[in-house]
Amino acid sequence: MLGFAVRRIALALAVALAVSAASFILLRLSGDVATAIAGEGARAEDIAFVRKAYGLDRPLVVQYAEWLSNTLRGDFGTSLYFKTEVIGLVADKLPVTLVLGLASILFALAVSLPLGILAALHPNTWIDRLCLALAVLGQALPNFFFALCLILLFSITLRWLPVSGTGTWQHFVMPTLALGYYVAPAFMRLVRAGMIETLAADYVRTARASGLSPASVVFKHALRNALIPVVALAAVQLGFLLGGSIVVETIFALDGLGYLAYQSITYKDFPTTQAVVLLLSVVYIFLTLAADLVNAWLDPRLRVA
Amino acid sequence: MSALLSVEGLTVDLAVPAGTLHAVRDVSFEVARGETLCVVGESGCGKSMTALALMGLLPRNARRRARRLVFDGVDLAAASPARTNALRGAKLSMIFQEPMTALNPAYTIGNQLCEVYRRHKGGSRAAARERAAFLLGKVGIAAAGERLGQYPHQLSGGLRQRVMIAMALMCGPSLIVADEPTTALDVTIQAQILKLLKDLQAEFGMALVLITHDLGVVARIADRVAVMYAGEVVERGTAAQVFAAPRHPYTAGLIDCIPVPGRTKPGERLGAIPGTVPALVGTIEGCAFRQRCAFAQPACASAPPVHADAGHEWACVRGAA
Ligand SMILES: Nc1ncnc2c1ncn2[C@@H]1O[C@H](COP(=O)(O)OP(=O)(O)OP(=O)(O)O)[C@@H](O)[C@H]1O
Ligand code: SF4
Ligand SMILES: [Mg+2]
Numbered sequence: 001m002l003g004f005a006v007r008r009i010a011l012a013l014a015v016a017l018a019v020s021a022a023s024f025i026l027l028r029l030s031g032d033v034a035t036a037i038a039g040e041g042a043r044a045e046d047i048a049f050v051r052k053a054y055g056l057d058r059p060l061v062v063q064y065a066e067w068l069s070n071t072l073r074g075d076f077g078t079s080l081y082f083k084t085e086v087i088g089l090v091a092d093k094l095p096v097t098l099v100l101g102l103a104s105i106l107f108a109l110a111v112s113l114p115l116g117i118l119a120a121l122h123p124n125t126w127i128d129r130l131c132l133a134l135a136v137l138g139q140a141l142p143n144f145f146f147a148l149c150l151i152l153l154f155s156i157t158l159r160w161l162p163v164s165g166t167g168t169w170q171h172f173v174m175p176t177l178a179l180g181y182y183v184a185p186a187f188m189r190l191v192r193a194g195m196i197e198t199l200a201a202d203y204v205r206t207a208r209a210s211g212l213s214p215a216s217v218v219f220k221h222a223l224r225n226a227l228i229p230v231v232a233l234a235a236v237q238l239g240f241l242l243g244g245s246i247v248v249e250t251i252f253a254l255d256g257l258g259y260l261a262y263q264s265i266t267y268k269d270f271p272t273t274q275a276v277v278l279l280l281s282v283v284y285i286f287l288t289l290a291a292d293l294v295n296a297w298l299d300p301r302l303r304v305a
Numbered sequence: 306m307s308a309l310l311s312v313e314g315l316t317v318d319l320a321v322p323a324g325t326l327h328a329v330r331d332v333s334f335e336v337a338r339g340e341t342l343c344v345v346g347e348s349g350c351g352k353s354m355t356a357l358a359l360m361g362l363l364p365r366n367a368r369r370r371a372r373r374l375v376f377d378g379v380d381l382a383a384a385s386p387a388r389t390n391a392l393r394g395a396k397l398s399m400i401f402q403e404p405m406t407a408l409n410p411a412y413t414i415g416n417q418l419c420e421v422y423r424r425h426k427g428g429s430r431a432a433a434r435e436r437a438a439f440l441l442g443k444v445g446i447a448a449a450g451e452r453l454g455q456y457p458h459q460l461s462g463g464l465r466q467r468v469m470i471a472m473a474l475m476c477g478p479s480l481i482v483a484d485e486p487t488t489a490l491d492v493t494i495q496a497q498i499l500k501l502l503k504d505l506q507a508e509f510g511m512a513l514v515l516i517t518h519d520l521g522v523v524a525r526i527a528d529r530v531a532v533m534y535a536g537e538v539v540e541r542g543t544a545a546q547v548f549a550a551p552r553h554p555y556t557a558g559l560i561d562c563i564p565v566p567g568r569t570k571p572g573e574r575l576g577a578i579p580g581t582v583p584a585l586v587g588t589i590e591g592c593a594f595r596q597r598c599a600f601a602q603p604a605c606a607s608a609p610p611v612h613a614d615a616g617h618e619w620a621c622v623r624g625a626a
Contacts, residue, residue, distance in 0.1 A: 202406035208362055209401075210394035210421040210472065220420075224411045299411055300456040 004296055004303045012289040019281045020071075024064050027274055036268040037080060071278065077271035081264065086275045089260060094279070096166050097249075097256035100175055101241040105234055107180030108187055116191025117218065120226075123196055131192070135185035147178040147251045164253035175252045179245055183237045190233055194226030201225070228295050228302075235291035239284040308335035309479060309512050310359070314372035317354045317363065323586045328354040328367070330536040330589075336529075338479065341506065341513040343523040343544075345559065346533035349582055352516045355533070356482045359514075360399050361389040377479055395425040398473035402485040404466035408457035414441075414468055415453030422475045440471040443508075444501060463494040470501065474509065484516045499526060520563045524548060532556045535582050535593035542617030552612065552619040554598050592621070 034051040035042070042050075051057050055066070070077070076086035112135075119131040154161040154174060165171050198204060199222045207221040246258035257276060264272035296302045317329035329351045336342045344352050358369045361381065374382040377396055381389060393399075401407045409417060418440070419433035426433075434453065441449035444467040457465060466486060473481050483502065487495035503526050506513050517523060523530055527544040532553065540553040551557040558578040580597035583589055591606040592598070598605070604622045611620045 202401065202403055203409040205362065206401065206407045206469075206472075207409070208390075208393070209360060209399040210424070211390045211392065212394070212420065212424055213390075216420070216424075220412075221409050225409070301410055301458050 001296065001303055005293055008289055008292055008296075012285050016282050016285050019285065020068065020278055021064060023277045023281060024067060024274065025060060027270065027277065028060060028063075031268060031270075033270050036270055067274075071275075076275040079264075079269055079272045081267040081269040081272070086271050089272060090257070090275055090279060093255060093257045093260045096254055097242055097245065097258060100172060100179065100245060100249075100254060100256060101238050103172060103176040104179035104183065104241055104245075105238050107176050108184040108237070109230075109234065111180070112184045112187035112191055116188045117195055117223065119188070119192045120195030120199060121218070128192075131188065135188045138181050138185040141182075143178060143182050143247055144251060146181060147174065147248060150174045150177055151251075164251075166254055171252070171254070175245075175248050175254055178251075179241055179248050183241070186233060186237070187230060190230050191226060194229060195222055198222040198225045224298055228298055231291050231294050231298070235287040239280070239287050242283055243280045309338045309377055310336040310514075311373060311375045312359070312371065313374075314370075315355065315358060315374060316370045317351070317358050318368045318370075319354075319364070320366040320368075321586065326586050327536055327588070328585060329358060332531075332533070332536075332538050334529075334531045334538060334541055336480065336512050336514060339506070339510050339512055340528040341503075341515060341526055342529045342531060343527035344514065344516045344531045344533060345518060345520055345523055347518060347582060349585075350533045351536040351585075352518075352533055353484050356399065356484045356514070356516055359482060360393060360397065361386070362393075362399075391425070394421050394478075395476045396479050398476075398478040398481045400466075400469050400473050400481060400483040400486045402488050404462050404469055404489060407469055408465055410457055413454055413456055414460070418453070418468070418472055418475055421472055425476045436475060437471070440474050441468070443474070443505065444468070444471045445497075446471075462490055463498065466490060466494075466498055467501070470498075470505070474505065474511075477509065478511055480512045480514065482514045482516075485518070486515075487522075488517075502526075520559050524563070532559065535589065536585055537593060537620070539594065539621070540617075540619040542619075546615070546617040550617075552614075552617065552623070553594075553621050554600050554623075555594050556619075 032047075034047050034054065034056050037054065038047045038050045055063065067077075074087060076090070078084065079086050079089055082089060115131045115134065119128040122128055151163055151174065155163045161170050161173050162168070199218075201222070204217060204222050207217045212221070242257065243261070245256065246262055248254070249256045249258045257280070260272065261276045261280075263269070264276060292302075312335070313333045315329055315332040316327070319326040319328050332351075332355060334342065334344075344355065346352055354363070354367070357363045358367075358371075359374075359376070359381070363369055369382075371382045374380070376392065379388070379392065384392075408414070415434060415437055418437035419430065422428070422433040422436055423430070437453055438449040441452055446452055446464060446467055452460075452464075452468075457468075460468065470486075481502075486502070487498045490498060499522060502513065502515070515522070515526065523544065529541065530544050530547045531538045531541040532547070532555065533539070534555050540547060540551065540556045547556060548560065551560055555578070562578065578597060583593055583596065592601075592609045595601040595605040600623060602622065609620045609622050611618055612624050
């Protein structure tokens with residue numbers, strides 16, 4: 001298990017490096033940094049001056065090496081739009097997005113695990129269909145619509161929760177419900193399908209034939225083997241939530257990373273975009289790594305790769 | 306005689322899209338303490354369903370009925386699921402056909418063996434491990450202590466089946482039901498596993514219900530035999546009775562199909578009874594074997610009578626010769 005973990009971590013680092021290079025180059029191809037720095041309507045000689053002054057005329061490889069070495073020392077440069085250190089900007093917004101993403105995933109799992117297991121224990125009965133109906137509803141309702149329904153109910157009618165902002169934990173309740181309920185159905189289907197399969201597996205029959213307790217049969221013997229695809233999906237979904245929760249962040253005016261990415265792209269704020277892209281892809285890579293490690297712990301057969 | 310297991314009029318109906326499949330039809334047999342009953346018959350004749358019905362492990366779409374289903378003084382037909390569950394793995398164990406998938410890939414051998422022991426006997430982890438190591442030795446696994454820490458995928462099929470046998474023995478059962486325990490294994494290993502079962506039975510004194518479609522195996526280890534055809538027991542008796550004087554034409558046909566060393570050349574197709582088993586959906590009128598029987602006569606169109614001769618029973622219009 002240890003050797004496996006070390007190999008996987010080394011691989012993740014290599015992938016992170018490759019992704020950083022690819023994102024750096026792609027971003028440079030998407031627009032001219034010197035023009036962005038010089039500002040809209042700048043004269044050609046001003047742009048040329050900026051290009052020289054910032055070293056943007058050097059080969060891309062050299063620029064990448066410089067950016068990488070700065071980045072590794074924690075220096076992400078200065079935002080062209082906000083005129084402050086990028087690291088400060090990101091450090092401000094990341095916690096909001098992380099809290100929201102993690103809370104949403106946990107909420108989604110808290111809903112989908114029991115429902116998925118329940119449905120799998122009573123397949124094709126009214127219990128199963130009720131769970132399925134809940135799931136379909138979650139997937140069919142547009143995110144923003146569900147969010148608005150939540151606001152109508154909890155903020156306007158019941159006056160229990162604040163509509164927008166990030167001040168207290170109450171501010172995170174509705175965004176978490178909105179995002180979590182949106183991703184829960186995929187988990188529920190996966191748990192249900194996995195549990196139906198493992199409950200029918202020979203080793204679960206062995207567990208029953210050995211007179212083990214129903215709890216052990218369901219949770220120790222069936223659930224563990226059904227969780228492997230769920231863990232992989234959770235990593236992917238969490239990565240998606242961190243980068244793609246712009247809609248929900250906007251509705252609830254949560255000043256998170258998604259909103260920052262949106263702003264930095266709109267204003268051609270290269271250093272900020274670069275930092276957010278790098279951060280999100282590294283987070284994504286390490287989420288995948290975490291999923292691999294958890295799955296290797298769940299299933300010893302996966303520890304050889 | 307007070308039998309360890311007494312089955313009378315056992316019926317298993319399965320709900321299938323085409324209607325009701327009568328997988329086991331009015332089956333009766335008894336098993337005494339310490340003896341071996343072999344259940345034989347072609348694929349699909351209801352052997353596994355009979356075993357699962359005894360264990361209370363039938364699939365969801367199955368319904369079990371029995372006039373009498375008593376194991377070790379416990380009326381299984383009336384027992385609550387929890388009562389049956391307490392017997393399983395403790396007094397009544399089962400070994401399955403497919404050792405490759407019968408163990409949970411996520412847990413070590415030791416974990417799985419010990420869980421069964423501690424579930425029924427309680428006690429310390431150390432005591433359970435000691436028992437597990439002792440039994441791994443008994444089933445012929447060397448370096449038992451090391452094996453306990455291994456996962457199923459690190460073991461060959463033959464070893465896994467030995468582990469399954471050890472698991473069945475963990476709590477000292479009085480009956481082991483083994484459903485074709487060697488079918489999935491290499492021929493050389495099949496013989497070893499059968500011998501192992503026989504030896505362990507001699508040592509620990511439990512009764513064995515061995516399901517097989519191989520009459521050669523039956524000849525070697527059975528005390529009693531029950532021959533199943535299309536969900537029914539068509540002939541039963543001691544191994545000596547059945548082999549020396551098979552009364553049912555189906556049994557006689559099966560015995561003729563046993564390969565005999567010297568008579569059967571390598572590569573030659575073994576003898577088989579021509580024809581196929583009737584569909585088990587719906588009711589079967591008369592003798593189920595009559596489409597394939599060389600002795601069929603008009604009387605076979607109604608349910609054949611059961612003849613009995615010193616504990617040897619068969620269901621056929623033809624009486625004792
Ligand atoms: N889950 C199920 N649902 C419906 N029918 C089933 C199911 N399992 C088995 N059957 C049918 O029940 C009948 C008896 O099956 P069973 O498994 O008891 O046969 P068997 O004698 O054990 O055969 P084999 O030697 O192939 O193991 C067969 O006709 C089979 O097709
Ligand atoms: S009852 Fe008739 S058909 Fe059936 S086995 Fe006997 S002789 Fe053959
Ligand atoms: Mg079978």
